[in-house]
Amino acid sequence: MSTIKVTNLTFAYDGSYDNIFENVNFQIDTDWKLGFTGRNGRGKTTFLKLLLGEYEYSGTISAKVGFEYFPFQVEHKENLTLDIIEEMVPDYQLWELMRELSLLQVSEDVLYRPFESLSNGEQTKVLLAALFLKENSFLLIDEPTNHLDLHARRIVSHYLKSKSGFILVSHDRSFLDHCVDHVLSINKTGIEIQQGNFSDWWENKQRQDHFELAENEKLKKDIKRLSDAAQRTSNWSHEVEKTKNGTRNSGSKVDKGYIGHKAAKMMKRSKSIEQRQQSAIEDRSKLLHNIETSEALKISQLAFHKHQLVELDHVSIDYGEKEVCRDISFTIEQGDRIALSGKNGSGKSSIIKLICGQNIPYTGTFRKGSQLKISYVSQDTSQLQGNLTDYAKEHGIDESLFKSILRKLDFSRIQFEKDISAYSGGQKKKVLIARSLCENVHLHIWDEPLNFIDIMSRMQIEELLLEYSPTILFVEHDREFCQNIATKVIEL
Template sequence: MSLINVTNLTFAYDGSYDNIFENASFQIDTDWKLGFTGRNGRGKTTFLNLLLGKYEYGGHISASVRFEYFPFHVENMENHTLDVINDINPDYVHWELLRELSLLKVSEDVLYRPYDSLSNGEQTKVMLAALFLKENSFLLIDEPTNHLDSHARKLVSDYLRAKSGFILVSHDRSFLDNCVDHILSINKSNIEIQRGNFSEWWENKQRQDNYELAENEKLRKDIKRLSDAATRTSNWSHEVEKTKNGTRNSGSKVDKGYVGHKAAKMMKRSKGIEQRQQSAIEDRSMLLKNIENSESLKISQLAYHKKQLAELENVSIYYGEKAVCSDISFTIEQGDRIALSGKNGSGKSSIIKLIFGEDIDYTGTFRKGSQLKISYVSQDTSHLRGNLTDYANSNGIDESLFKSILRKLDFSRVQFEKDISSFSGGQKKKVLIAKSLCEKAHLQIWDEPLNFIDVISRIQIEELLLEYSPTILFVEHDSEFCNHIATKIIEL
């Protein structure tokens, strides 16, 4: 066991007025399986890069281990996988590599194939196997689930559960719950570490948030009560003070000593109330600093004139001579929330593209309602660039509504001034989802919408879909999300 000590860590990017980290201090045990969570743009990948020594920073980071980052950069993708592994870890022992690949259910023959011929899932597993063979290393595993289907996520999660000595960035709740024993969270005002898995951390956070909200309401009422009492006391004191130079109603002289004593007592009482009020205000200022903005989202979907929107009957989709899926049959009716499920390469995205209207080679029968309006969220965000105002205008959506949705998804107003190409992966996905929520459509089609998106935003989107029940066809490998949302599951 050794420790990674972070002391007074302070960092801001060049040209930025805001610190991403400010005097953050904590310790990490290198034997931990550490889940790393926080909303998009809070600095998770930045912190990993600071550990790797990529940026200058204030404060101090000390460790007796080497840091290794996943995913590893592969210079020559056309090389055989064995050569790629040798570049990652020249000191590996071959039988140990075969053991790791076996645990990840990867066949030995992938080692003798070009690396770029491997599926994304196979590349992820090969890279993890190679990295866990490094000795005296602490692994920084940055969102490994984005190219894994549901089956592969469970397999990799089980693999990581048997390991130790890593930080894992992931927004998949089931994945984290299965394989971590501590949570490092970047909150709005601080960084903290808790023992346990994600669900335990989330339960603790909700309990703390609810306590702080209740305390805040109690103190708000106390401050108002004390403020009203202070006003009354001040008025009484003022009235008493006025009688010092006057006469009583009977016409007798006023006892100025008595009046002065009474005024002094009221002044003392007023000071006491003021001190209690100030104390309550200070107590209140300590609350709510880490309450996340998670306002409700809304969607206004167009009603279609028929119950049935689309139908596939014995559809097979081809790329050249190869069928990517065969004999697919299902209907989409108003109110359906349909999850397309299946391993990578089973044809999920191809079916989505067919329904959306792309030119796809297929056999069988496909019917789509006339004048059916579809809002599409693609997997790809590489085309996003320019500012948000121009993006809204070019897509014919209401700019105010678009930005309002992004604010609810934790965008700061400063973010509105930046080029979209500089956004994090999760922020780019939020741009696509916000655009979809602004569009007037009969059907939403979302292809892996949650890649890179933080947990709190995922929960917001879940609540939206459950409250408004729009008609939606989606592909998503987050099992929690699918279990909560889907009214039908189409297994390919």
């Protein structure tokens, strides 16, 4: 057991407007299973890159372990998987590798296939198994759940629970809960560490936020009361001071010494109240820095002229060399929130593309309402580029509404000035969702909309769908999101 110490860490990208980290201090035990959370664009992946020594920074990071990053970049994916592993871990023992693959429920035959022929889930499992074979290493695991189906996520979470010595970046709440024992969170003002799983951290955060909001309200009232009291006392002092040059009602001269003493005493009291007021203001200034704002989102969906929007009756999709799904039957009716579920490769994306009007070869009966308008959010964000203004014009949506939604999803105004291609994976996905929320349609279809999106934003989107009950068909592997949102589940 050893520690990783971070001292006075400060970092900003070249040409950036502000620091991503500023004088950050904390330490990590290398035996921890550490969950890493924070809103998109706060610097989670950047911090992992700093640990790897890929960027220059001020401050110090000291560690007696080496760092390994997942996903490992495989250069020659045409090579056999076994050759890839030998390149990653030259001194591995075959029996140890077989043990790791068995824990991840991966068959031995994948080792003798080209790496590029493996599914996304198989590639994820193989790379994790190989990296955990490295001795004296601390793993930096960056969003391993993206594109893993529910079954694969369950396997990987059980696997990570049996391990230690890693930082895990994930936005899947149930996944984090199952396999971490500490949480590292990037807040607005820095980084903090708490013991426990994600639910423990979230409960503590809510408790702290509620306390600070109540304390802030109390101090606000105190400041107002003290301000009024100080003003009254100051006014009284000035009025008393004026009487020094006057006479009593009886015509006798006033006692200037007594009145001066009384005025000074009242002024002293006024100063004391002002000091208490200033102290309350200072106390208040220490609050609310890490409160995460999550304003409510809105969606305005068009009503369709029929109750039933889409029907699939014994639909099979066959690309010739491969049949991806068979005898799929379901309907989409107004108000349905349908989760399309199944293992990767079971035909979920093909069904979505068929409904969206793409030329997909199928048999069976497929009916779609005439003039049905659909808003589609794709898994893929790689083509996003240009500025937000041009993007809004290109898609015929209201720019101010579009940017307002992005602001509610934690975009800073600085982000509006950047090219979309420079955004983080989560920020790009938010662009697609914000665009979809702006479109006037009858049906929303979202294919893995939450990949890379932070937990706070997931909760905002959940609240939106529960409040407005739009008609939506979605594919999503976040178990908690599906349980909270879906009114129907179609299992492929």
